[in-house]
Amino acid sequence: xxxxxxxxxxxxxxxxxxxxxxxxxxxxxxxxxxxxxxxxxxxxxxxxxxxxxxxxxxxxxxxxxxxxxxxxxxxxxxxxxxxxxxxxxxxxxxxxx
Amino acid sequence: xxxxxxxxxxxxxxxxxxxxxxxxxxxxxxxxxxxxxxxxxxxxxxxxxxxxxxxxxxxxxxxxxxxxxxxxxxxxxxxxxxxxxxxxxxxxxxxxxxxxxxxxxxxxxxxxxxxxxxxxxxxxxxxxxxxxxxxxxxxxxxxxxxxxxxxxxxxxxxxxxxxxxxxxxxxxxxxxxxxxxxxxxxxxxxxxxxxxxxxxxxxxxxxxxxxxxxxxxxxxxxxxxxxxxxxxxxxxxxxxxxxxxxxxxxxxxxxxxxxxxxxxxxxxxxxxxxxxxxxxxxxxxxxxxxxxxxxxxxxxxxxxxxxxxxxxxxxxxxxxxxxxxxxxxxxxxxxxxxxxxxxxxxxxxxxxxxxxxxxxxxxxxxxxxxxxxxxxxxxxxxxxxxxxxxxxxxxxxxxxxxxxxxxxxxxxxxxxxxxxxxxxxxxxxxxxxxxxxxxxxxxxxxxx
Numbered sequence: 001x002x003x004x005x006x007x008x009x010x011x012x013x014x015x016x017x018x019x020x021x022x023x024x025x026x027x028x029x030x031x032x033x034x035x036x037x038x039x040x041x042x043x044x045x046x047x048x049x050x051x052x053x054x055x056x057x058x059x060x061x062x063x064x065x066x067x068x069x070x071x072x073x074x075x076x077x078x079x080x081x082x083x084x085x086x087x088x089x090x091x092x093x094x095x096x097x
Numbered sequence: 098x099x100x101x102x103x104x105x106x107x108x109x110x111x112x113x114x115x116x117x118x119x120x121x122x123x124x125x126x127x128x129x130x131x132x133x134x135x136x137x138x139x140x141x142x143x144x145x146x147x148x149x150x151x152x153x154x155x156x157x158x159x160x161x162x163x164x165x166x167x168x169x170x171x172x173x174x175x176x177x178x179x180x181x182x183x184x185x186x187x188x189x190x191x192x193x194x195x196x197x198x199x200x201x202x203x204x205x206x207x208x209x210x211x212x213x214x215x216x217x218x219x220x221x222x223x224x225x226x227x228x229x230x231x232x233x234x235x236x237x238x239x240x241x242x243x244x245x246x247x248x249x250x251x252x253x254x255x256x257x258x259x260x261x262x263x264x265x266x267x268x269x270x271x272x273x274x275x276x277x278x279x280x281x282x283x284x285x286x287x288x289x290x291x292x293x294x295x296x297x298x299x300x301x302x303x304x305x306x307x308x309x310x311x312x313x314x315x316x317x318x319x320x321x322x323x324x325x326x327x328x329x330x331x332x333x334x335x336x337x338x339x340x341x342x343x344x345x346x347x348x349x350x351x352x353x354x355x356x357x358x359x360x361x362x363x364x365x366x367x368x369x370x371x372x373x374x375x376x377x378x379x380x381x382x383x384x385x386x387x388x389x390x391x392x393x394x395x396x397x398x399x400x401x402x403x404x405x406x407x408x409x410x411x412x413x414x415x416x417x418x419x420x421x422x423x424x425x426x427x428x429x430x431x432x433x434x435x436x437x438x439x440x441x442x443x444x445x446x447x448x449x450x451x452x453x454x455x456x457x458x459x460x461x462x463x464x465x466x467x468x469x470x471x472x473x474x475x476x477x478x479x480x481x482x483x484x485x486x487x488x489x490x491x492x493x494x495x496x497x498x499x500x501x502x503x504x505x506x507x508x509x510x511x512x513x514x515x516x517x518x519x520x521x522x523x524x525x526x527x528x529x530x531x532x533x534x535x536x537x538x539x540x541x542x543x544x545x
Binding site: 017018020021022023024025026027028029030031032033034035036037038039040041042046047050051054064067068070072 | 263264265269270271275276277281282285286289302306308309313314315319320321322323324325326327329330333334335337338339341342343346347351395396486487488489490
């Protein structure tokens with residue numbers, strides 16, 4: 001059982017979200033990825049290997065094409081591994097399959 | 098996505114060494130992990146700072162309701178998980194927040210559940226509770242290797258949240274102007290829950306994939322920042338790098354955790370709600386269990402209240418029960434008087450002004466507190482602008498929240514702990530006397 005009760009009013013929070021946030025979001029920021037994630041820290045060789053592998057497989061190429069064409073099918077129609085619901089560590093991904 | 102499985106081998110020699118300290122640690126972990134097929138646990142850090150342990154995995158949770166720890170109540174999160182999950186039809190998605198008008202967006206199907214129930218918000222009528230049932234599509238969760246792998250997860254385990262839409266027109270950036278887009282409102286709503294459930298966060302990190310457009314976004318106590326659009330086909334290398342960095346390189350501090358606190362347990366442990374070592378003034382305090390209270394608003398003070406014990410308190414040695422304090426962690430408006438300053442004024446007023454001050458019996462006993470200084474810039478206090486360096490629009494100096502903490506020695510009790518009515522009334526009388534003493538009789542401290 002919860003050990004306390006919050007005084008937060010949901011409707012107030014909703015108003016807060018829409019009204020206050022509207023003027024507080026910066027869009028189309030060109031620097032946030034570089035400043036926050038620092039993608040250039042990943043080795044070029046690793047990136048090239050992954051990219052080549054992705055583009056070498058028809059299934060993933062088709063998927064990227066569908067994404068681009070906005071024709072991604074419903075889950076029930078999709079290639080099964082793409083809709084699996086179990087998670088895998090980032091160090092492992094699909095090695096067990 | 099399983100096709101990229103066998104190519105997670107890093108060559109540390111080729112990795113840039115710009116982010117030396119963090120990356121050296123991570124590269125070591127990469128070496129160890131990537132040469133083992135088994136999911137081996139990260140090599141323990143030399144210290145016990147679990148913020149720097151990186152064991153994460155992606156989970157598809159779009160058909161599941163992420164949970165909170167037992168006993169932790171966050172308004173808007175359902176408490177009847179099992180009934181709720183059973184009623185969610187696989188493959189359907191929820192409407193945007195504020196979808197009271199039934200407009201669920203072009204690539205969404207409205208939730209079919211009729212059992213959506215707000216947790217104690219007392220608002221079960223109409224459809225306004227659509228705002229409360231947020232869940233991301235995919236999440237990057239902290240997941241200690243020794244824990245059993247489970248499909249469900251807790252909000253506080255989330256390191257990064259990912260939202261997927263089929264159409265690029267649903268992207269977070271407005272096509273024109275700066276109007277709040279539906280997706281940003283949806284992300285912000287999840288961000289407020291994320292920041293409420295995962296303690297001591299400065300910001301919440303989100304990825305969006307809308308058609309072939311992907312974006313990175315963060316939300317903090319001052320608002321949010323959304324990246325420019327990247328095309329997943331044209332910028333596939335950037336996408337790979339971002340996913341790699343989020344999953345394997347960036348530690349909890351890089352992903353928003355307050356750099357001045359140290360988690361003493363894994364942030365991803367299901368069984369153990371992590372304790373945090375928090376420094377206030379010259380002393381360190383250890384949080385005990387769940388927070389007593391936390392704010393669920395995104396923009397604002399983001400208050401957390403904890404029960405804490407003084408680290409290495411000599412009075413605790415040999416005793417079973419430690420002396421407990423109250424720790425309050427807030428983002429205060431920089432233009433307002435700090436709460437710790439108010440307490441100091443109350444407890445150390447000029448002598449000539451206190452002759453008529455009856456007593457301070459009903460006022461919480463102040464121990465220590467103040468603005469938190471940035472460990473990376475010791476002469477600067479931690480503000481929202483501290484983590485927005487290099488990106489985002491300029492923040493108004495008068496509207497740049499400052500991280501503030503204070504410790505109080507007075508620790509109350511919850512109403513259900515009072516065993517008889519007279520004790521409850523005595524407590525109420527004390528509270529009332531304190532209010533009268535300070536605000537009515539001591540005119541220089543009138544704050545309203």
